[in-house]
Amino acid sequence: MNGNHLFELAQDIVRRAQAAGASDAECTIAEGDEFSANVRMREVENLKEAGSRGAGLRILKGHKTGASYTSDLSSEGIEHLLKSAIELAEITTEDPHADLPDAAELGSVEGDLQLYSPDVEQLDTALKIDTAKRAEEAALSADPRISNSEGASFDTLTGRHIFANSRGFAGEYRTSYCGFSCVPVAREGESMERDYWESSARRFDRLEAPEAVGQKAAQRALRRLNAVKVDTQKVPVVFEPRTARSLLDNLFEAVHGMMIYRHESFLAGKLGEKVASGRVTIVDDATLPGLFGTSPFDDEGVPSRRTVVMERGVLKSYLLNTYAARKLEMKTTGNASRGLTGNAGIGHGNFFLEPGVQTPEQIIASIPNGFYVTELIGMGVNIVTGDYSRGAAGLWIRDGELAFAVSEVTIAANLKDMLMGIEAVGSDLEFRGSVSAPTLMIGEMTVGGK
Amino acid sequence: MQFSDSIFAARFQITKRDLEAYLAEALSQGGDYADLYFEYLATSSISIDEGIVKSAAQGVSMGVGVRVIAGERTGYAYSDDLAPEKVRKAANVAAHIASGPSKVDKFDLNEGRRHNLYPVLTAPTETAFSERVELVKRADRAARAFDPRVFQVQAVYADNLRQVLVATSEGVLTIDRQPLARMSVAALARENGGVPQRGHAGGGGRVDLDFFLLEKTPEHFARESAREAIAMLEAVEAPAGEMTVVLGPGWPGILLHEAVGHGLEADFNRKGVSAFSGRIGQKVASELCTVIDDGTIGHRRGSLNVDDEGQPTQRNVLIENGVLRGYLQDKLSSTLLGSPSTGSGRRESYAHIPMPRMTNTFMLSGQSAPEDIIRSVPKGLYCVSFGGGQVDITSGNFVFSASESYLIEDGKLTRPVRNATLIGNGPEALKYVSMVGNDLRLDEGVGVCGKEGQSVPVGVGIPTIKIDRMTVGGTA
Numbered sequence: 008m009n010g011n012h013l014f015e016l017a018q019d020i021v022r023r024a025q026a027a028g029a030s031d032a033e034c035t036i037a038e039g040d041e042f043s044a045n046v047r048m049r050e051v052e053n054l055k056e057a058g059s060r061g062a063g064l065r066i067l068k069g070h071k072t073g074a075s076y077t078s079d080l081s082s083e084g085i086e087h088l089l090k091s092a093i094e095l096a097e098i099t100t101e102d103p104h105a106d107l108p109d110a111a112e113l114g115s116v117e118g119d120l121q122l123y124s125p126d127v128e129q130l131d132t133a134l135k136i137d138t139a140k141r142a143e144e145a146a147l148s149a150d151p152r153i154s155n156s157e158g159a160s161f162d163t164l165t166g167r168h169i170f171a172n173s174r175g176f177a178g179e180y181r182t183s184y185c186g187f188s189c190v191p192v193a194r195e196g197e198s199m200e201r202d203y204w205e206s207s208a209r210r211f212d213r214l215e216a217p218e219a220v221g222q223k224a225a226q227r228a229l230r231r232l233n234a235v236k237v238d239t240q241k242v243p244v245v246f247e248p249r250t251a252r253s254l255l256d257n258l259f260e261a262v263h264g265m266m267i268y269r270h271e272s273f274l275a276g277k278l279g280e281k282v283a284s285g286r287v288t289i290v291d292d293a294t295l296p297g298l299f300g301t302s303p304f305d306d307e308g309v310p311s312r313r314t315v316v317m318e319r320g321v322l323k324s325y326l327l328n329t330y331a332a333r334k335l336e337m338k339t340t341g342n343a344s345r346g347l348t349g350n351a352g353i354g355h356g357n358f359f360l361e362p363g364v365q366t367p368e369q370i371i372a373s374i375p376n377g378f379y380v381t382e383l384i385g386m387g388v389n390i391v392t393g394d395y396s397r398g399a400a401g402l403w404i405r406d407g408e409l410a411f412a413v414s415e416v417t418i419a420a421n422l423k424d425m426l427m428g429i430e431a432v433g434s435d436l437e438f439r440g441s442v443s444a445p446t447l448m449i450g451e452m453t454v455g456g457k
Numbered sequence: 458m459q460f461s462d463s464i465f466a467a468r469f470q471i472t473k474r475d476l477e478a479y480l481a482e483a484l485s486q487g488g489d490y491a492d493l494y495f496e497y498l499a500t501s502s503i504s505i506d507e508g509i510v511k512s513a514a515q516g517v518s519m520g521v522g523v524r525v526i527a528g529e530r531t532g533y534a535y536s537d538d539l540a541p542e543k544v545r546k547a548a549n550v551a552a553h554i555a556s557g558p559s560k561v562d563k564f565d566l567n568e569g570r571r572h573n574l575y576p577v578l579t580a581p582t583e584t585a586f587s588e589r590v591e592l593v594k595r596a597d598r599a600a601r602a603f604d605p606r607v608f609q610v611q612a613v614y615a616d617n618l619r620q621v622l623v624a625t626s627e628g629v630l631t632i633d634r635q636p637l638a639r640m641s642v643a644a645l646a647r648e649n650g651g652v653p654q655r656g657h658a659g660g661g662g663r664v665d666l667d668f669f670l671l672e673k674t675p676e677h678f679a680r681e682s683a684r685e686a687i688a689m690l691e692a693v694e695a696p697a698g699e700m701t702v703v704l705g706p707g708w709p710g711i712l713l714h715e716a717v718g719h720g721l722e723a724d725f726n727r728k729g730v731s732a733f734s735g736r737i738g739q740k741v742a743s744e745l746c747t748v749i750d751d752g753t754i755g756h757r758r759g760s761l762n763v764d765d766e767g768q769p770t771q772r773n774v775l776i777e778n779g780v781l782r783g784y785l786q787d788k789l790s791s792t793l794l795g796s797p798s799t800g801s802g803r804r805e806s807y808a809h810i811p812m813p814r815m816t817n818t819f820m821l822s823g824q825s826a827p828e829d830i831i832r833s834v835p836k837g838l839y840c841v842s843f844g845g846g847q848v849d850i851t852s853g854n855f856v857f858s859a860s861e862s863y864l865i866e867d868g869k870l871t872r873p874v875r876n877a878t879l880i881g882n883g884p885e886a887l888k889y890v891s892m893v894g895n896d897l898r899l900d901e902g903v904g905v906c907g908k909e910g911q912s913v914p915v916g917v918g919i920p921t922i923k924i925d926r927m928t929v930g931g932t933a
Contacts, residue, residue, distance in 0.1 A: 047728065050529065050530070051530055051554075052529060052530060052531065053530070053531045053532075053533065053810060054530075054531070054532050054533070054553070054554050055532075055533040055534070055810065056533075056534050056550050057533075057534050057535040057536065057547065057550075057808065059520070059535070059537045059808065060537065061518065061537070063516075072511070072512060072513075073513060073514075074512060074513065074514035074515075075514060075515050075516050076514070076516035076517075076518075077516055077517050077518070078517065078518040078519060078520065078537045079517060079519065084517075087517070091515050091516070094586070095513040095514065095515060095586065097586075098503070098510065098513055098586045098587060098590045099510045099511065099512065099513050099590075100505075100508075100509045100510040100511070101509075102509045102511055105511070155728070155729055155730060157728065157730050157851075192729075192730050192851055199730075199732065199851050199852065200851060200852050201730065201849075201850075201851040201852075231852075234852075236928070239697050239698035239699075269506075269507075269609050269611075269645070270608070270609065270645065270647075270653060271609070271645060271653070271655070273652075347516075348514055348516065349512055349514050350511060350512045382849075384847040384848075384849060384854070384855075384856050385845070385846065385847045385856035385857065385858055385878050385880075386844050386845040386846075386847070386858055387844070387856070387858035387876060387877065387878035387930065389655070389875075389876045391645065391652075391653050391654065391655045392652055392653070392654065392875065392876070394875050394876045396695070396858070396876060396877045396878040396930040396931065396932075397856070397878055397930070398847070398854065398855075398856035398878055398880045398930070400849075400852075400854070414852060414854055415852075415854050415880055415881070415882055415928065416880065416928065416930075417697070417856075417877075417878050417880050417928060417929075417930025418930070419695075419697065419877065419878070419930045419931055419932045420932060421932075453697045453930075453931070453932045455697040455698055455880070455928050455929060455930040455931065456698065456699075456928060457698065457699055457928075
């Protein structure tokens with residue numbers, strides 16, 4: 008089966024579902040190839056290579072839905088896919104809000120979004136292994152205390168995403184990804200710590216130098232050595248971009264349309280209200296060329312767009328798919344997201360916090376006694392109440408300088424207060440994934456330690 | 458069940474001779490070992506939200522993974538098409554890891570030993586949907602009926618049937634049929650328009666549908682989730698800092714999973730990157746602690762007749778009376794370390810390379826009555842239920858998040874407290890265990906463990922225990 012065949016197959020599945028009694032249908036077909044190489048202590052450890060594909064179908068029979076998927080694209084497999092979805096529409100309940108987007112809402116962003124680069128597929132295996140080896144070598148030779156490593160890896164992914172529905176939409180796009188990472192282990196006496204750094208892009212020539220990534224990973228592991236547990240206290244907390252990003256993950260959940268209509272978010276019902284410090288502007292933009300959160304259309308066939316979620320602290324918009332929009336009597340924001348099948352969920356494009364003017368150094372310099380957080384672990388965030396309590400590690404700030412390593416502590420507060428308490432926003436925004444944030448400083452949180 | 462009765466022989470007409478030929482292809486460039494993992498997975502799920510059965514989905518995925526090991530190197534390729542030319546192509550790609558003459562020259566496949574831990578004649582996935590949709594409807598009704606303050610209920614029922622075949626160049630051929638079902642209920646409660654609170658409960662295992670009709674009913678999970686949400690309406694701020702923590706029995710066993718389990722997986726120890734590396738025979742817990750990982754408990758979510766490398770699972774002692782006894786091994790680590798297999802090689806699917814993983818991890822009962830344990834604490838925290846946990850293998854620091862806990866004041870449970878994360882250090886935390894209850898309980902069957910991007914079902918268990926010192930991450 009060649010590529011074009013799959014584009015036609017998706018439309019054919021939609022037509023056949025309608026012929027079998029569906030009043031509406033949506034079909035997704037995804038195809039992908041993956042490669043990964045792992046090296047450890049200068050030797051190749053794993054090589055993995057494969058391709059896969061699958062099809063998913065969701066149908067409506069009036070206001071009842073059924074869904075199915077298969078990795079078997081033979082005619083027998085497709086027959087089964089159709090039968091499965093139709094059968095399930097018999098057991099679900101009439102849901103007045105279940106529907107597809109209106110035909111007028113469907114479409115795709117014009118122009119080249121730079122999501123795919125053929126060079127990723129053409130990379131030589133030896134070059135990929137060598138890139139990982141160079142990153143690990145740079146980490147291992149950075150300092151005598153780096154004597155071990157969890158390894159370095161190089162991965163590529165290329166994919167093709169096809170979507171068709173019974174309201175006349177049929178679209179597809181290709182994506183590519185390549186990236187490498189390095190995980191050195193630092194040791195001094197009884198203290199052992201690891202950290203990582205990575206670089207990824209949609210094309211090979213956008214990757215950072217392997218030596219720079221290896222050295223950065225080594226520096227990050229080294230600065231964690233000989234960490235202590237501090238006393239329990241309330242202090243200003245600075246999130247470096249990597250940990251600030253996880254706060255944005257929490258905020259995405261809090262503006263997620265489903266969490267809103269279910270009253271499951273502390274931001275439900277707060278549209279138009281000031282919910283954060285005036286320094287906070289948060290945007291979701293799935294149209295920025297070449298980034299990982301970019302796509303021409305969402306998983307319901309609605310064009311991607313830029314949505315301002317928070318503007319100078321005021322909550323401006325939730326992120327919605329068609330279903331959540333109808334529940335809330337609003338319009339979809341083009342944020343539908345799903346795997347191969349099922350009712351669409353909600354995802355983000357490039358979800359980021361706009362940078363401020365202070366450098367991270369200036370922010371740190373302003374703090375006499377505080378905590379600079381470089382790692383967060385655990386899932387202690389309750390979006391219903393906003394209660395936030397996570398395990399943390401990082402560096403203690405004393406008299407405006409990073410003084411010593413800290414670990415085995417918690418940081419806690421309520422997200423409502425944390426948002427209002429953002430006292431500084433760094434100038435260091437970088438798009439390293441689909442969620443990005445600059446350095447952030449929160450006026451006061453509880454550090455739980457001794 | 459014999460190989461000839463398996464779906465792979467019966468429906469896909471795969472013969473032993475085919476398997477031998479694929480293994481020969483995999484080792485055509487050299488290498489020490491090769492294996493094939495065929496998988497046919499059927500899944501279904503039904504969910505109810507706002508009293509409406511909003512979604513029902515079912516699907517099938519299948520494929521084969523081919524692995525070649527040469528020294529410390531692993532080559533891996535997979536195909537989601539079981540046609541002979543596609544399997545041979547995958548074998549050929551995986552073979553490239555090796556170079557040199559093969560050390561393996563014949564592959565007489567013989568059916569290997571396996572347990573029969575979940576003799577489920579009809580897997581839930583194979584039953585009529587009409588019966589399963591009733592489960593979520595019943596859960597919805599029961600949670601709402603529990604208390605008028607419950608205003609949102611979401612219930613999900615999901616099951617799958619995984620059929621697997623493992624063939625290795627050491628001549629072992631094993632097949633297994635692995636049913637799995639789970640139900641979960643989340644309830645939101647609110648009082649007079651105040652801040653809502655969430656409660657959650659769920660369970661299941663490698664069971665037939667009768668489990669949900671006769672043993673753990675939808676009403677059981679619904680009432681439990683509603684009860685937790687209502688209890689949390691009264692919650693006060695959690696304390697911050699070091700204090701005495703008492704863990705209730707069952708799901709709080711996630712402590713063991715995070716604090717010691719991951720750190721004892723042999724891959725981390727072979728590489729010397731775990732906080733437990735090189736500590737076998739050392740004291741890593743109080744002598745009251747004996748920790749087991751057992752993949753052979755009937756019908757449990759974490760149990761398997763054979764692991765995903767075709768080895769029968771077993772009961773492994775990790776910590777005995779406080780002393781570290783052993784690691785969890787997969788094929789690669791046990792070969793490189795020269796240790797016997799522990800039946801712990803697991804993978805998420807045919808598209809994934811196996812790794813050492815836990816099955817059901819728990820602590821054996823001690824002597825104390827649970828009431829005496831609580832009574833012995835002048836001031837502390839009693840934790841009943843948890844969300845997830847996580848560990849940094851290298852430093853040994855781990856966390857787990859309490860979703861339902863109570864203050865202990867003068868030996869009595871007083872007020873519920875809001876969600877808080879607990880943090881500790883793996884090789885140190887269990888040294889502070891000063892009382893172990895006589896009430897070991899396994900969790901209800903909801904655990905999912907993630908490692909390096911692969912998720913597998915697991916179980917945990919623990920009796921009531923008292924930890925004299927642990928950091929609680931509240932705000933008060």
